Structure formats: structure tokens, C-alpha cells
Amino acid sequence: MFLTFITFLPFLGAVCLAFMPKENVNAIKQTALAVAVTDFLLSLMLWTNFDNTTHKMQFGLNIPWIEAWGINYHIGLDGISLLLYVMTTFLTMICIIASWDVKKHIREYMIAMLALSTGMLGVFIALDLFMFYVFWEFQLVPMYIIVGVWGGPRRIYASIKFFLFTAVGSLLMLVAILWIYFHIQQTTGVATADILYITEHLDVSLDASKWLWMAFFLAFAIKVPMFPFHTWLPDAHVEAPTAGSVILAGVLLKMGTYGFLRFNLPFFPQASYEFVPMVAWLSIIGIIYGALVAMVQEDLKKLVAYSSVSHLGFIMLGIFALNPYGIQGALIQNINHGISTSALFLLVGVVYDRRHTRLISEFGGLAKIMPKYTVCFMIVALSSIGLPGMNGFVGEFLILLGIFQVNGLWAAFATSGVILAACYILWMFQRVMFLELKNPKNIGMKDMNTREMITIVPLIVLIFWIGLYPNTFMKTFDASVNHLVSKVNPDNFKPHQEKHKNSQGEHAQLVTPTEMASLNQKLQMPKKVLIKE
Amino acid sequence: MEPILAPESIDLIALAPVLVLSVFAMLVLVLDLWGGRNKSLLVFTSLVGLLMTAISAFAKHPIPAYSFNDSYIVDHMSLFFICIFTISSALAILLSVEYNEREGIQAGEYYALILFCTVGMILLASSTDMIMIFLGIEIISICLYVLAGIRRNDHRSNEAALKYFLLGAFATGFLLYGMTLVYGSTGSTNLFKIAEFVQNPSAQSSPLLLMGLVLLVIGFGFKVASAPFHMWAPDVYQGAPTPVTAFMAVGPKAAAFAAFFRVFAEAFPEMSSSWEILLSIIAVLSMIVGNLGAIMQTNIKRMLAFSSVSHAGYILMAVIAKSSLGSSSMLFYMLTYAFMTFGVFGIIIILGRKGEENLEIQNYAGLAYKHPLIALSMTIFLLSLGGLPPFAGFVAKFYLFSAAIQEGLLTLVIIAVLNSAISFYYYLKIVVFMYMKEPEAEFNISLTPMTLFVVLIGVIGTIQLGIFPNAIITLASH
Structure with a gap:
């Protein structure tokens, strides 16, 4: 119940806000902030009570929802979702502070923000496919409104593009969900959409699982976004208000990577294995292409947006390394990207608030007039590049370590992304912060105020915390990652071992001895191999 | 003197809803003589009549029960449909009260026509005989021809009525011709007997029967407004008085689908290989034509007309599925569709004033900041129509798919989900206007209590069926 309460608390807050008088701006902002802070603190309690030693779902609740269809309100957190969950409440809080100066329709803005928070939290705790889909689609609406109402000049185009891209992908996922639902019903006789049950009992032919994998892949790849489904992201980021961009980069994109870890890998381990090369190459293209495009951007926000494409390529590569290093790296990089990129967007927002432009060419020499800003920006920029001692390094290192075990060439290509990242970030930093203070409009710019510092400093603390002592974070998902890897490890699918596993493993009852014998014959498996294993 | 007894094959209790409603409809006609300009008595009588009808529908036990030599059936599906019809007719009447006052529609027979139309719908949804189906369709159609043209001084209303009448009569011709061909080749008009007859494989390939089936598809296709027989829908939806449009979009359509389902899924399941492909093409065409057509519209009523064409396409999938799950998903879909549609049309009525209906989409610009609750309700209805969770439209689509x-x-199903994605575009277009544009003119909206009540019911239904649909699903899936 505690988890349910934390998840729906922001929504309750939004409902309360709806009844507050529009004119009382301060009360609205304070209420929203109070709700967000409470929610964050409560979610920290989840973390402290979290048992790191098991991969099992914790804080679970399973009550019937639509009994006629066997659909339950089933929630829980494991190592994979815990940090994302906490990060969501954390970034919601940061975003509400960062949006303190929003002038237009502040009440509606805060309502959308809090409703969005509940939608995102729901995605991470849902353990029923139906429920997952409900939250997955629901959070589109507030985000769509945030981009569309409080965004920049091309906001309507960007928001509709965002909505339609995601909707197309997720509707195909819906078809796959329905298919799985009926398949499970036919093979096991249980009508359920429970994710844990399906993970355990889904038994489909490789061909079918490839199609299903593709349907899920499309939904998540659009969300991540992977090349070539990334085109909505720069538009959405550029047009979104600062807080919208922070949430988008910090949490929404992570839903895609989370989906891969929660669905594609455990549901269809063999199909995932088959598709590794495709995903890897798409990720590598994303890494290099994103970095190259980021380099030529004239708009600061667009640059950060394309750097997201590049960084998310890393995360995808880590996930599809299918080994502990890769997936651990991907999970920690999820958090890192959420922190660093959010901080970058916040910092871009700071100058945008002052100058109402984000063109790099408009700036230059800001270091002379905004020292605090420059220091913050530098730390965040370096963390985004992956300087040792900061968070980005930990994640990228682990991912490269993981992918190197799979394919050295891929690792080499991916590493070039790190170098390119240094190029575009440092070059941008140089053009904005150093050089001469030429533009007269910049002379009167004030340094960061206290409120802006409050939004940035926690992120900087986290940058160093993860960089210097990642174990606080890593240990939460160790058990879950190991469990996941044991399920998806490619070794399971090398032909002789698969049969070997089946004869003893959980699915033993599905294969009769006679079938085994005929299969063994077909494979003409030498007896020695079996004995050796 | 001997009392006159009905023949044994006629079970009057089974027929109770039809009888009750007919009596009330006639009562409304008579009461109109006294009421004068004040129609509230008529409204009250009509609503009581609908309530009594719904109650009397459950008088027959056990179900399924048959009457009139197996040409009238009381079964689970017909009971559920009667509930949908009475709810939708009641909502239509509630919507009409203030609208009629505003637009100066004085005719007292308006309410009687809605009730008679509902009688036709009940007959249609309960009939298992071609003759009864034809009777039901005719009762519905004739009432609707009059209702569509009830604003006699408005040329659009006249156009709507005339167009609907001409094309409707034409389609009825097709339907009747199809029925005669089926009768000619099977020797019966009773759906059960036809089903028995077509079990014989040699009968299935009779060209006469196939021809009859095609004509039936055309006739029903027209009545449910599926492409390519949808041409009338946009003009009629636009021209008819708004409450009548809402009424037409829900009740009569649901009734036609009930008959559609009974004829194809219950009488001709054996021949599904011959009609399945035809219906699939019509379903796909309806979705595509409906959604693409809706994108182009700037008039909200025309847009909803095209959207209803696409919804007809989705529901046709239930007929094609021809399973019990198909029928229950169709029931659930029609119920949710009723709530969403009446809600949307309620808001359309609220936005209008006398002589100025404000039907263009740009009339909605900036609504969210003047009347946030109205805009929020509209958003809920539109997103639900598009099939977005956690609203009823999503559960209904989930069920259907x-x-x-x-x-x-x-x-x-894949074509259908891609079409749902397209449909978001035009539903969101209205949301864009409401939330993301500045108002062009002052809003002079008519916040009248009855219409707001209908919108409220719509919102409650849409959310309730979206978040806690279990009870209704259980009811629908017997």
C-alpha cells in the first residue's frame, strides 16, 4: 500500500491544486513543491528499506482489478526499477523548483507536472501488462500538454509529433500484449497479463517470439530513442520548457531502456540474442551519428538533445551486451544520463531565461560575468563527457567493458563516441564560456540566483557521489542484474546447451523424454558434450 | 364471451419492453395536446417510459426465451442492448430539452418519435427473423427521417432529411432484395432455420444465396454507416439537430450492429469463408476512410461523423470475429461509445447559442482557460474516443481487439491499431485548439443544467468504465 500511496500522491496533489484559486500563485507553487518533496522523501524510505540481496519484487501488492480478464493491480519494485523510481520523484522535485518562474497558467502547469509524475512512477512499478500499458500511454497526455502549452514557437508541431510517434509504437506493442495474453491462456490455461507469470511461463516458437520482440522493440526504440526513430526527440526537446526537457531526458527516455530490461530480454531471451547485432549496429550508428550531429548544432538545447541520442546509444549497447558488466553499466548510465543531461538542460534554461535565445553564436565570454554558472557548467559538461571521478565515467567504462567481451569492433566504434562527446561538449563550452565578451547584450547578465543553485547543486553532488563511490547505487541492482543475466545469457541458447538445460530446468515438464531423444538425434549431438557439461 | 387469448407462440411477457414503450410513446402523443408550449410533462413521461421499459425487459425468466414462432428472442445480448438503447434515448431526450427551447423546436411529437424509434431499435436487436429485422429497421428509419428534418426552417436540416431519406430508402431496397434472395434459396426467413439449412455444404455455394449475402452486407453497411456506404453520414450528422445527431450516432447504429451480428454470426457462421473477406475489406475501408476523412474536417460535427465511420469499422471486427467474445466486446464497445458520444455532443450543444452554433473547430480556441472543466471533459471524451487509457474507450478497444x-x-487488428494512431491526430487537434491557442472571440456558452448533467454522466461513465470496468464486462460476457 505504501508504494501505491507514493505513486498516487502526486496525482492527489494535482487534484487538490485543481480546487485552489487561480490567483493564489504562491500557494499553488508551495503546495506543488510540498507534494513533490514529500514524495521524494517517502521514496527515499523505499530505498532504505530495500533488500539488496534478492532479485524478487519488493513492496509488492497484488489485488484483482478486472477479474473478468484476470487482470490484477500488481505492483512492486526490484533492483532494475528502484533507482529509476527514486530518480523520477527526485527530478519531479527539481523540476518544480526549476519552474518557479513560469508565468503562464501556473496552476495548470503544476497539475500537469504532478500528473505526469504519477504516470511515470506507475510505469516503473506496474507488474501487469495491462496496467503497464495504461500508465505507459497515460503519461503521454501531461507531457504532450506541457510541451504544447508552455513550449517554444513550434510547440504544437513538436508535441503532436511526440504524441503520434510514441502512440504508433505503443499501439503495436498493444497487439503483441494481446497476442501474449491469449497465448498464455492457451498454453497454461490461465488468463493473466501478469509480467512475472509471463516471464516464467511464456513459451513461444522462435519465429513468433521474433515478431513479438519486434513489436516491443518498436515501442521502446521510439521512446529511447534509437536511430532511426529519434527524429521526434530534438523537436520535443527544443520546444519543451526547461522542466519539460529535464523530465523528458531524465525519465521518459529511461522508460524505453527500462522496457527492454523488463520485457524484451526476459520474455524473449533467444530472440534478443538473435537481434543483438542489429541493436548493436543501430546503437553504434546512434552514438556516432548523434555525436556528429550534436557537433554542428547552433542551438544549445538541440546540441544537448542530440547528445542524448548518442548517450542512449551507449545504454542500449550495454543492455544488449547481455552480460553483467554491460547491464550494470547500462543501469548506472541510465541514472547518470538522467542527472547530467537534466543538469545540462537546467543550465541551458538559465541562460535562456536571461537572454531568450539559445544560439551558441549569441554567447561567448560568459565566464567573466557568470563565474558560478561557468563552474557548474564545467562540472556537468565534464561529467557528460565521462571524466574519471565523475559519474559518466563509471557507466561508460562498465558498458565498454561489457561490450568488449562480446565484440571488440563494436567496443572500438563505441569508444569513438566518447572522443566525439569530448569534442562537441568542450567546443561548445569554449564558444559559450571563453573567448571575448563581444555581444553587448550579454554584459548585464546576472549570475545564477539561489533558486537556480538549489536545482543544480544536488545534481552536482550526485555527479561526484556516483563518480567516487558508485557502490551506493550499484549494490541495489546487483542481484537483479545477475538474475536477469542468468536468464538471458547467450550461452543458454547455444543449441546443445539449450536442450541440456531443458532436461533439468524449470521447463522440464514441457519436454517429454521421447521428444528429447528425437531432438537429440536431430542435432546429432555427440554424447561427450553432454557428459562434459 | 370468451376472452381473446393470444396464440401460444406469442409470449407477451417477452415482448413487454416493446409494449410498454409503445404505450408510453402514444401517451406522449396524447399528452402533447394539453401541455402547450411547456414540454416538461412530455419529457418526464418519456423518461419514466424508458425507465419502465428497462425494468420490464428483465421480466422474462429464464432466458433465452422466444416469442412469435421464434422470430423474437429475449437473450443476454438483447437485454444488454435494451439497456444501451434506453440509456442513450434518455440521454438524447435530456440533451434535447434545452436545445429545443433554444432553437425553437416546438414539436411535441419530437419525444414521441424518439420513443418510437427506440421501440424499433428494441425490435431490431431482439429479432431472429428477417421480416422482423426489416420491420425494426423501417421503424427506426422512418422516425429518423423525420427527426433529422425537424428544424423545418433550416435548409441544412432539410437537406439532411432528404439525403438520409433517399439514400436510406435505396439501402432498404438492397436489404430487402437480399432478404428475398436468401429466402428464395433457403426457404425460410428465420435465422435459426437458415443456419440449419446452410450447414449443408452444397447449399453454401448457391450463387443466389451468395448474391443475397452481398446485398445484405450492402444494406447493413449503409445502416451502420461503414465505408463505402457512408456518404450520407457527414451531411446528415451536420444538418440534423445536434441531439438527434448524437442519438443517431449511438442507438440506431447499435441496433443495426445487433442485427448485423445476428444475421452474419448466428445465421451464416458456416459460410464465414465467403463473407469474412468482404466484411474485412469494408472494415478496413471504414477505418481508413473515416480517419483520413476526419483529418480534413473543420466542422466538428462532420469530423465526428467521419470518426463514427471509423468506429463502425472497428466494431465490424466483432462481427467478423463472430465469437461470444466478439458479441460481448461489441456490447461493451457500444455502451462506452454511448457515454463518449453523448458527452461530446453535449459539449457541442453547450458551446452554441441561438442562431450561432459554433461548430467550427477554431471556436474552441482557448476554451481551457475560460471554462477549464468543460475543456477537461471534452479532452477526456476525445482521448477516450481515440482509445487512450485510462478511459473507457481504451478498455473497449482492448476488448474488441x-x-x-x-x-x-x-x-x-494491426490495421486497426495503426488507424487508432491516425485518429489521435484529429482528436488532438481539438485539444490543441482548446489548450494551446488563444481565444478568438468571447465565449458565450450556454451552461444549462440538463445538458451539463448529460456531460457529467458522460464523464462519469467514461472514467468509471475505464478504471473499474469489471462489473460491466462480467455483465456483457455471459
Whole structure:
């Protein structure tokens, strides 16, 4: 119940806000902030009570929802979702502070923000496919409104593009969900959409699982976004208000990577294995292409947006390394990207608030007039590049370590992304912060105020915390990652071992001895191999 | 003197809802003589009549029960449909009260016509005989021809009525011709007997019967406004008085689908290989034509007309699935569709004033900041129509698609979901205007209590069926 309460608390807050008088701006902002802070603190309690030693779902609740269809309100957190969950409440809080100066329709803005928070939290705790889909689609609406109402000049185009891209992908996922639902019903006789049950009992032919994998892949790849489904992201980021961009980069994109870890890998381990090369190459293209495009951007926000494409390529590569290093790296990089990129967007927002432009060419020499800003920006920029001692390094290192075990060439290509990242970030930093203070409009710019510092400093603390002592974070998902890897490890699918596993493993009852014998014959498996294993 | 007894094959209790409603409809006609300009007595009588009808529908036990030599059936599906019809007619009447006052529609027979139309719908949804189906369709159609043209001084209303009448009569011709061909080749008009007859494989390939089936598809296709027989829908929806449009979009359509389902899924399931492909093409065409057509519209009523064409396409999948899951998903879909549609049309009525209906989409610009609750309700209805969770439209689509997937109609479902994605575009267009544009003129909206009540019911229904649909699903899936 505690988890349910934390998840729906922001929504309750939004409902309360709806009844507050529009004119009382301060009360609205304070209420929203109070709700967000409470929610964050409560979610920290989840973390402290979290048992790191098991991969099992914790804080679970399973009550019937639509009994006629066997659909339950089933929630829980494991190592994979815990940090994302906490990060969501954390970034919601940061975003509400960062949006303190929003002038237009502040009440509606805060309502959308809090409703969005509940939608995102729901995605991470849902353990029923139906429920997952409900939250997955629901959070589109507030985000769509945030981009569309409080965004920049091309906001309507960007928001509709965002909505339609995601909707197309997720509707195909819906078809796959329905298919799985009926398949499970036919093979096991249980009508359920429970994710844990399906993970355990889904038994489909490789061909079918490839199609299903593709349907899920499309939904998540659009969300991540992977090349070539990334085109909505720069538009959405550029047009979104600062807080919208922070949430988008910090949490929404992570839903895609989370989906891969929660669905594609455990549901269809063999199909995932088959598709590794495709995903890897798409990720590598994303890494290099994103970095190259980021380099030529004239708009600061667009640059950060394309750097997201590049960084998310890393995360995808880590996930599809299918080994502990890769997936651990991907999970920690999820958090890192959420922190660093959010901080970058916040910092871009700071100058945008002052100058109402984000063109790099408009700036230059800001270091002379905004020292605090420059220091913050530098730390965040370096963390985004992956300087040792900061968070980005930990994640990228682990991912490269993981992918190197799979394919050295891929690792080499991916590493070039790190170098390119240094190029575009440092070059941008140089053009904005150093050089001469030429533009007269910049002379009167004030340094960061206290409120802006409050939004940035926690992120900087986290940058160093993860960089210097990642174990606080890593240990939460160790058990879950190991469990996941044991399920998806490619070794399971090398032909002789698969049969070997089946004869003893959980699915033993599905294969009769006679079938085994005929299969063994077909494979003409030498007896020695079996004995050796 | 001997009392006159009905023949044994006629079960009057089974027929109770039809009888009750007919009596009330006639009562409304008579009461109109006294009421004068004040129609509230008529409204009250009509609502009581609908309530009594719904109650009397449950008088027959046990179900299924038959009457009139197996040409009238009381079964689970007909009971559920009667509930949908009475709810939708009641909502239509509530919507009409203030609208009629505003637009100066004085005719007292308006309410009687809605009740008679509902009688036709009940007959249609309960009939298991071609003759009864034809009677039901005719009762509905004639009432609707009059209702569509009830604003006699408005040329659009006249156009709507005339167009609907001409095309409707034409389609009825097709339907009747199809029925005669089926009768000629099977020797019966009774759906059960036809089903028995077509079990014989040699009968299935009779060209006469196939021809009859095609004509039936055309006739029903027209009545449910599926492409390519949808041409009348936009003009009629636009021209008819708004409450009548809402009424037409829900009740009569649901009734036609009930008959559609009974004829094809219950009488001709054996021949599904011959009609399945035809219906699939019509379903796909309806979705595509409906959604693409809706994108182009700037008039909200025309847009909803095209959107209803696409919804007809989705519901046709239930007919194609022809399973019990198909029928229950259709029931659930029609119920949710009723709530959403009446809600949307309620808001359209609220936005209008006398002589100025404000039907263009740009009239909605900036609504969210003047009347946030109205805009929020509209957003809920539109997103639900598009099928976004956690609203009823999503559960209904989920239900429908799962029925289709169970029967292996994977391609059809994929086309349908892609179409849902297209449909978001035009539903969101209105949301864009309401939330993201500045108002062009002052809003002079008519916040009248009855219409607001209908909108409220719509919102409650849409959310309730979206978040806690279990009870209704259980009811629908017997």
C-alpha cells in the first residue's frame, strides 16, 4: 500500500491544486513543491528499506482489478526499477523548483507536472501488462500538454509529433500484449497479463517470439530513442520548457531502456540474442551519428538533445551486451544520463531565461560575468563527457567493458563516441564560456540566483557521489542484474546447451523424454558434450 | 364471451419492453395536446417510459426465451442492448430539452418519435427473423427521417432529411432484395432455420444465396454507416439537430450492429469463408476512410461523423470475429461509445447559442482557460474516443481487439491499431485548439443544467468504465 500511496500522491496533489484559486500563485507553487518533496522523501524510505540481496519484487501488492480478464493491480519494485523510481520523484522535485518562474497558467502547469509524475512512477512499478500499458500511454497526455502549452514557437508541431510517434509504437506493442495474453491462456490455461507469470511461463516458437520482440522493440526504440526513430526527440526537446526537457531526458527516455530490461530480454531471451547485432549496429550508428550531429548544432538545447541520442546509444549497447558488466553499466548510465543531461538542460534554461535565445553564436565570454554558472557548467559538461571521478565515467567504462567481451569492433566504434562527446561538449563550452565578451547584450547578465543553485547543486553532488563511490547505487541492482543475466545469457541458447538445460530446468515438464531423444538425434549431438557439461 | 387469448407462440411477457414503450410513446402523443408550449410533462413521461421499459425487459425468466414462432428472442445480448438503447434515448431526450427551447423546436411529437424509434431499435436487436429485422429497421428509419428534418426552417436540416431519406430508402431496397434472395434459396426467413439449412455444404455455394449475402452486407453497411456506404453520414450528422445527431450516432447504429451480428454470426457462421473477406475489406475501408476523412474536417460535427465511420469499422471486427467474445466486446464497445458520444455532443450543444452554433473547430480556441472543466471533459471524451487509457474507450478497444486476436485476425487488428494512431491526430487537434491557442472571440456558452448533467454522466461513465470496468464486462460476457 505504501508504494501505491507514493505513486498516487502526486496525482492527489494535482487534484487538490485543481480546487485552489487561480490567483493564489504562491500557494499553488508551495503546495506543488510540498507534494513533490514529500514524495521524494517517502521514496527515499523505499530505498532504505530495500533488500539488496534478492532479485524478487519488493513492496509488492497484488489485488484483482478486472477479474473478468484476470487482470490484477500488481505492483512492486526490484533492483532494475528502484533507482529509476527514486530518480523520477527526485527530478519531479527539481523540476518544480526549476519552474518557479513560469508565468503562464501556473496552476495548470503544476497539475500537469504532478500528473505526469504519477504516470511515470506507475510505469516503473506496474507488474501487469495491462496496467503497464495504461500508465505507459497515460503519461503521454501531461507531457504532450506541457510541451504544447508552455513550449517554444513550434510547440504544437513538436508535441503532436511526440504524441503520434510514441502512440504508433505503443499501439503495436498493444497487439503483441494481446497476442501474449491469449497465448498464455492457451498454453497454461490461465488468463493473466501478469509480467512475472509471463516471464516464467511464456513459451513461444522462435519465429513468433521474433515478431513479438519486434513489436516491443518498436515501442521502446521510439521512446529511447534509437536511430532511426529519434527524429521526434530534438523537436520535443527544443520546444519543451526547461522542466519539460529535464523530465523528458531524465525519465521518459529511461522508460524505453527500462522496457527492454523488463520485457524484451526476459520474455524473449533467444530472440534478443538473435537481434543483438542489429541493436548493436543501430546503437553504434546512434552514438556516432548523434555525436556528429550534436557537433554542428547552433542551438544549445538541440546540441544537448542530440547528445542524448548518442548517450542512449551507449545504454542500449550495454543492455544488449547481455552480460553483467554491460547491464550494470547500462543501469548506472541510465541514472547518470538522467542527472547530467537534466543538469545540462537546467543550465541551458538559465541562460535562456536571461537572454531568450539559445544560439551558441549569441554567447561567448560568459565566464567573466557568470563565474558560478561557468563552474557548474564545467562540472556537468565534464561529467557528460565521462571524466574519471565523475559519474559518466563509471557507466561508460562498465558498458565498454561489457561490450568488449562480446565484440571488440563494436567496443572500438563505441569508444569513438566518447572522443566525439569530448569534442562537441568542450567546443561548445569554449564558444559559450571563453573567448571575448563581444555581444553587448550579454554584459548585464546576472549570475545564477539561489533558486537556480538549489536545482543544480544536488545534481552536482550526485555527479561526484556516483563518480567516487558508485557502490551506493550499484549494490541495489546487483542481484537483479545477475538474475536477469542468468536468464538471458547467450550461452543458454547455444543449441546443445539449450536442450541440456531443458532436461533439468524449470521447463522440464514441457519436454517429454521421447521428444528429447528425437531432438537429440536431430542435432546429432555427440554424447561427450553432454557428459562434459 | 370468451376472452381473446393470444396464440401460444406469442409470449407477451417477452415482448413487454416493446409494449410498454409503445404505450408510453402514444401517451406522449396524447399528452402533447394539453401541455402547450411547456414540454416538461412530455419529457418526464418519456423518461419514466424508458425507465419502465428497462425494468420490464428483465421480466422474462429464464432466458433465452422466444416469442412469435421464434422470430423474437429475449437473450443476454438483447437485454444488454435494451439497456444501451434506453440509456442513450434518455440521454438524447435530456440533451434535447434545452436545445429545443433554444432553437425553437416546438414539436411535441419530437419525444414521441424518439420513443418510437427506440421501440424499433428494441425490435431490431431482439429479432431472429428477417421480416422482423426489416420491420425494426423501417421503424427506426422512418422516425429518423423525420427527426433529422425537424428544424423545418433550416435548409441544412432539410437537406439532411432528404439525403438520409433517399439514400436510406435505396439501402432498404438492397436489404430487402437480399432478404428475398436468401429466402428464395433457403426457404425460410428465420435465422435459426437458415443456419440449419446452410450447414449443408452444397447449399453454401448457391450463387443466389451468395448474391443475397452481398446485398445484405450492402444494406447493413449503409445502416451502420461503414465505408463505402457512408456518404450520407457527414451531411446528415451536420444538418440534423445536434441531439438527434448524437442519438443517431449511438442507438440506431447499435441496433443495426445487433442485427448485423445476428444475421452474419448466428445465421451464416458456416459460410464465414465467403463473407469474412468482404466484411474485412469494408472494415478496413471504414477505418481508413473515416480517419483520413476526419483529418480534413473543420466542422466538428462532420469530423465526428467521419470518426463514427471509423468506429463502425472497428466494431465490424466483432462481427467478423463472430465469437461470444466478439458479441460481448461489441456490447461493451457500444455502451462506452454511448457515454463518449453523448458527452461530446453535449459539449457541442453547450458551446452554441441561438442562431450561432459554433461548430467550427477554431471556436474552441482557448476554451481551457475560460471554462477549464468543460475543456477537461471534452479532452477526456476525445482521448477516450481515440482509445487512450485510462478511459473507457481504451478498455473497449482492448476488448474488441482481443476478440479479434482470439479468432486470429491479426492483420486486421494491426490495421486497426495503426488507424487508432491516425485518429489521435484529429482528436488532438481539438485539444490543441482548446489548450494551446488563444481565444478568438468571447465565449458565450450556454451552461444549462440538463445538458451539463448529460456531460457529467458522460464523464462519469467514461472514467468509471475505464478504471473499474469489471462489473460491466462480467455483465456483457455471459
